[in-house]
Amino acid sequence: MSVAAPEHDLATVREQAAQRFMQLGWPTTQWEEWRYTNVSSLAKTPWRRAEPSASVPEKSRHPEAAAELVFVNGNLVESRGGQGIVASRPELDRHFARYADYQRHPFTALNTANSTDGALIVIPDGAVVEGFIHILFVGDGDGVWSHPHNVIVAGRNSQVTVVETYVGTGAYFTNTVTEIVAGDGAVVDHYKIECESLAASHIATLQIHQERSSSVTSRQISLGGGLVRNEVNVALAGEGASVTLDGLFALTGTQHVDNHTVIDHVKPHCTSLELYKGVLDGKSRGIFDGRIVVREGAQKTSSRQTNHNLLLSETAIVDSKPTLEILNDDVKCNHGSTIGQLNEEALFYLRARGIEEAEARSLLVLAFAGEIIDRMKVDAVRTHVRRVMFEAMPQHLPKRPGETR
Amino acid sequence: MLDIKNLHAGIEGKEILHGLTLHVGTGEVHAIMGPNGSGKSTLANVLAGRPKYEVSSGSVTFEGKDLLAMKTEERAREGVFLAMQYPVEIPGVNNVYFLKAAVNAVRKHQGLEEYDAMEFLQIARDKMKLVDLDEAFINRGVNEGFSGGEKKRNEIFQMAVLDPKLAILDETDSGLDIDALKIVANGVNTLRSEKHSVLVITHYQRLLSYLVPDFVHVLAEGRIVKSGGKELAEELEQRGYEWIEQEVATAR
Numbered sequence: 272m273s274v275a276a277p278e279h280d281l282a283t284v285r286e287q288a289a290q291r292f293m294q295l296g297w298p299t300t301q302w303e304e305w306r307y308t309n310v311s312s313l314a315k316t317p318w319r320r321a322e323p324s325a326s327v328p329e330k331s332r333h334p335e336a337a338a339e340l341v342f343v344n345g346n347l348v349e350s351r352g353g354q355g356i357v358a359s360r361p362e363l364d365r366h367f368a369r370y371a372d373y374q375r376h377p378f379t380a381l382n383t384a385n386s387t388d389g390a391l392i393v394i395p396d397g398a399v400v401e402g403f404i405h406i407l408f409v410g411d412g413d414g415v416w417s418h419p420h421n422v423i424v425a426g427r428n429s430q431v432t433v434v435e436t437y438v439g440t441g442a443y444f445t446n447t448v449t450e451i452v453a454g455d456g457a458v459v460d461h462y463k464i465e466c467e468s469l470a471a472s473h474i475a476t477l478q479i480h481q482e483r484s485s486s487v488t489s490r491q492i493s494l495g496g497g498l499v500r501n502e503v504n505v506a507l508a509g510e511g512a513s514v515t516l517d518g519l520f521a522l523t524g525t526q527h528v529d530n531h532t533v534i535d536h537v538k539p540h541c542t543s544l545e546l547y548k549g550v551l552d553g554k555s556r557g558i559f560d561g562r563i564v565v566r567e568g569a570q571k572t573s574s575r576q577t578n579h580n581l582l583l584s585e586t587a588i589v590d591s592k593p594t595l596e597i598l599n600d601d602v603k604c605n606h607g608s609t610i611g612q613l614n615e616e617a618l619f620y621l622r623a624r625g626i627e628e629a630e631a632r633s634l635l636v637l638a639f640a641g642e643i644i645d646r647m648k649v650d651a652v653r654t655h656v657r658r659v660m661f662e663a664m665p666q667h668l669p670k671r672p673g674e675t676r
Numbered sequence: 677m678l679d680i681k682n683l684h685a686g687i688e689g690k691e692i693l694h695g696l697t698l699h700v701g702t703g704e705v706h707a708i709m710g711p712n713g714s715g716k717s718t719l720a721n722v723l724a725g726r727p728k729y730e731v732s733s734g735s736v737t738f739e740g741k742d743l744l745a746m747k748t749e750e751r752a753r754e755g756v757f758l759a760m761q762y763p764v765e766i767p768g769v770n771n772v773y774f775l776k777a778a779v780n781a782v783r784k785h786q787g788l789e790e791y792d793a794m795e796f797l798q799i800a801r802d803k804m805k806l807v808d809l810d811e812a813f814i815n816r817g818v819n820e821g822f823s824g825g826e827k828k829r830n831e832i833f834q835m836a837v838l839d840p841k842l843a844i845l846d847e848t849d850s851g852l853d854i855d856a857l858k859i860v861a862n863g864v865n866t867l868r869s870e871k872h873s874v875l876v877i878t879h880y881q882r883l884l885s886y887l888v889p890d891f892v893h894v895l896a897e898g899r900i901v902k903s904g905g906k907e908l909a910e911e912l913e914q915r916g917y918e919w920i921e922q923e924v925a926t927a928r
Contacts, residue, residue, distance in 0.1 A: 615727070616764040620818075623724050623760075624778035624834065625752035625785070634777075638768025638817075 281364055288373040288383035295377040307558045307590055308500055308529040313472055318416035318444060323348045325411035331438045331466075335651055336405035340390050343409045344443070345417025347388045363391050366422045370450045371478035376502070378474045382448045386420035392433060396426035396454070403432035403460075403649050408447070410439030410471055421449040425457035425485075432460040434652055438495070442470040450478045453485035455509065460488045462652055466659050467496035469524060476502040483509030483538075490647060491530065491547075493520040494659050499528040507534070507541040507569075518547035519643040521636075521660055522555035522587070529558040534576075536569040543573075548643055549580040550636055551587035562594045565602050572599075576606035581639050583613065583632075677702045677873045678723075678743075678842055683734035685722045691732065692718040694898035700842070703870040707884055707909060708877045710895035711917040716877045717761060719895070720846035723875075724758035725751050738842065752778075753785035755841030759831035759848045766818035771830075772800065774818050779837055803836040807863050825856040832863035843867060844875045849883035861886030881913035894920050 297314035298305040323343035333339060338352030373380035390406045408419055425431055437445060445467065453459050467473045473496040479487050491501050505514050520528045534543045549557040559578040580589045591608040613635050621631035637644075640660065647653040678700040686692040692715045700706050710716050722729050723736065725748035736743040743751060766774075780790040791799065804811060807829040819827050828848050835843050848860055864874060864887050876889060884892075884906065892908040893900045896917070901924050902908065912920075 614764070614766075617766045617769075619726055619748065620760065620764050620766065621769070621774065621778075622748040623726075623752055623758055624774070624838065625749050625781040626774075626778055627749055627781070628747070630777070631749075634769050634774070635766070638766065641768045 281367060284368050285384050288368065288380045291373055292377055292380035292384055295380060298377055304531065304560075307560065308498070308527065310474075310498070310500075312498070313444060313474075316414060316444070319414055320344070320417075321412055321415040322346065323411075325409055325440065327407070327409055328438060331407055331409070331436055333403075333405040333407075333434070333436075333651055333655075335402070336434070337400060337402035339405045339407065341407045341409070342388060342417075342419055344411055344415055345386075345388055345408075345419055363422060366424055366450065366452060367420070368450075370452065370480045370506075371448050371476055371504075376476065378446055378500075379448055379476050382418040382420055382446050382476070386418040386448070389420040389422065391422045392431065393424045394426050394429040394431045394457075397428050398426065399430040400432070403434050403652075406433065406435045408435065408437045408439075408445065410437070410443035410445050410467065411441060413442040413470075415441070416444040416446065419445070419447045421447070423449065423451045423459065423461070425451070425453045425459050427454045428456040429454070430458040432462075432649060434462040434464065434649060436464045436466065437473060438466050439468045439471055441468055443468070444472045444474075446474045448476045448478070451480065451487060453479070453481045453487050453512075455483045455485065457482070457485045458487075459485070460490075460648060462490045462647070462649070463492065463501070464652065464656060464659075465491075465493045465495055465499060465501070467499070469495060469497050469526065471496055472498040474500045476504070479503070479505040479514065481505070481507050481509060481512040481514060484511040485509065486513045488515040489517065490643070491516070491518040492643075492656055493518075493522075493528045493530075494656070496528070497526060499526070501528070501530045503532040505532075505534045505543070506537060507543065508537045510538045511540045512538070513542040514544075516543070516545040516547070517643050517646070518559075519549075519640055520547075520557050521550040521640060522557055523552040524555060525553065526555040528556075530560065531558075532561045534561075534563045534574070536563070536565040536572045536574065539568065539570045539572070541569065541572055543575070545576040546643065547578045548640060549578070549589055550583065550640055551580065551589055552583040554584070554586045556588045558590045558592075559608065560590070560592045560594075561606075562596065563604065563606070565595075565597045565599065565604065567598045570599055570601040572602040572604065574602070574604040578608040579639075580608070580610045581613065581636065582610060583636070677704075677739060678875070679735075679737045681735045683722070683731065683736060685718060685729060685731040685734070687718065687729050689730075692898055693722070695734070696895075696899055698893065698900060700873050700875060702873055704891065705868065705874040705876065705887070705889045706891045706893065707889035708875065708893050708895050708900075709879065709881070709909060709912055711921070712879070714895045715898040716879075716895055717846055720758055720761075720844050720877055723751075723756065723844055724748065749781070752838075753782050755782075755786070757835050757838055757840030757843045759828075759835055759843065759845045761846040761848075761850070763819050763827040763831055765820050765822070767820045769818050771816055771818050772797075772814045775800065775834060775837055778834075782838055800837060803833055806836055806866060807833045808859055809833055824851050825853065828852060829856065829859060829863075832860050836863055836867065839867070841871065842873045842875065844877065846877050847879060848876075849878055849880065857883055858886055881909045884909045896921060896924055
């Protein structure tokens with residue numbers, strides 16, 4: 272791994288990040304990258320830190336995980352398993368805030384300045400972690416903010432699956448940053464299951480740095496939260512690296528979820544596959560704003576970017592903006608997006624066989640979302656996501672007899 | 677079983693059925709034949725309750741109940757089945773899951789015990805043989821990637837599993853080769869009993885050689901203009917529809 276590690280003093284970094292946030296300020300809709308999402312409500316709230324108070328909801332845990340870390344209001348409260356995974360302080364110092372750019376991103380600066388706890392996962396070269404590592408974040412209480420900062424370092428030819436879950440109650444604000452560094456040949460499967468309280472705000476940045484021949488999959492599932500922003504930034508910095516970005520947002524009520532992704536093809540022979548799907552009901556608003564940059568030196572790039580959206584109501588809104596910036600002519604890239612409604616013919620077909628209209632709609636919604644859900648490899652998480660989706664949209668989602676809940 | 681009286685119906689403000697009257701008794705097989713645009717598919721869709729079709733006047737009773745007052749799914753649960761002219765593909769909705777949900781919705785409504793997974797699979801396997809569908813189909817999406825003939829056979833397969841009181845076949849024979857036609861006819865013949873009624877809507881006489889109807893009706897310009905036995909179908913095959921249309925015109 273080519274990580275330069277000179278003096279990198281954490282206190283200094285925090286101080287610089289705090290100063291940078293003061294300079295940048297809260298983003299406004301005047302900023303091109305924030306044109307769809309207004310965070311003025313966040314800027315006006317006098318946020319405070321809080322001690323862990325809530326009990327941890329049992330149904331959000333994953334007892335079958337190889338290791339589990341639980342944070343309440345940003346404070347580490349439990350840690351199970353993970354020998355040889357949680358690394359020493361020097362590792363954190365080496366990697367902390369090296370990839371997620373606090374110079375450009377105000378929320379990353381805010382996080383870097385304020386973060387206290389987070390998961391540091393370091394997988395040694397050649398190690399394969401069986402099962403998955405679960406990191407659970409619980410938010411609790413109005414006016415409380417937290418700034419988890421996670422660092423996942425996968426050594427050469429190592430393999431790991433990490434699942435982040437976000438839940439909570441109240442009008443709190445989670446501002447989270449996760450940095451993933453995939454060394455040569457490393458395989459990382461990362462899940463972010465966002466099931467925050469509907470009154471909560473959730474701003475998340477996932478920064479992925481990939482070395483030669485590494486393979487990273489990111490699955491961003493957004494089911495909860497009132498105001499949500501998911502940023503995924505990928506740097507394909509080694510030849511032959513590949514990244515898959517899967518996203519699913521299923522919204523109702525007045526939820527607002529803004530998905531913002533940037534894939535930077537720096538080196539030749541890299542592959543990126545991106546598929547985000549949105550299901551929007553009520554007066555919800557969803558955004559897909561994806562950019563793929565293929566640099567001059569990134570020949571033989573292969574890239575596909577797709578966003579499909581399903582509108583279930585006449586008052587839901589979706590904006591889809593896939594963008595390609597190609598700076599060399601030896602690439603294979605395509606992108607596209609669709610916005611549609613439930614297929615009336617299919618709905619009639621199901622009803623004509625005796626299936627209740629509400630259940631027929633649910634079956635079709637689930638069929639649409641299933642493309643993302645079904646390819647989630649961790650059984651427990653896949654089942655969990657399907658269940659939460661049912662709960663979030665009871666009027667649309669069917670009972671599935673026989674399925675473990 | 678089915679009583680249609682003076683039915684006026686259409687789509688998007690355009691009336692297509694102009695006073696159709698038809699009685700289908702229990703255990704009877706009726707064929708409705710007619711040229712394109714005569715209103716055959718409109719009739720099928722109105723009976724099944726497809727949205728956008730509007731009934732302006734007339735009545736349809738099914739086993740004494742007002743069929744037109746029922747929602748689409750209620751009609752199915754009461755025992756009305758429409759084999760669609762153009763079965764839609766529904767990727768992501770699993771065939772077996774869908775059909776089990778459907779058959780259990782129907783059975784529950786009719787006060788019968790719901791099938792468990794094992795019972796259902798056994799029945800599904802038996803019925804698949806009947807229509808010569810490969811078992812691999814059962815775990816695919818509904819009609820996903822099926823050929824035209826496979827889709828039609830899947831309709832008959834679903835009919836066989838759902839065991840409806842009244843089956844309506846909307847041009848199920850169109851586009852089928854002779855082997856598929858025989859399979860479809862065989863599927864319907866298996867359903868035939870003194871408790872089951874069938875309404876076969878078709879443009880051609882072909883299917884009726886294998887699926888011999890008790891009654892044949894000719895639909896033209898939104899009305900039944902002629903009724904008879906199975907020999908009427910043969911006459912139509914030989915002479916076409918023009919002579920009927922002329923008769924109608926003369927009578928006016």
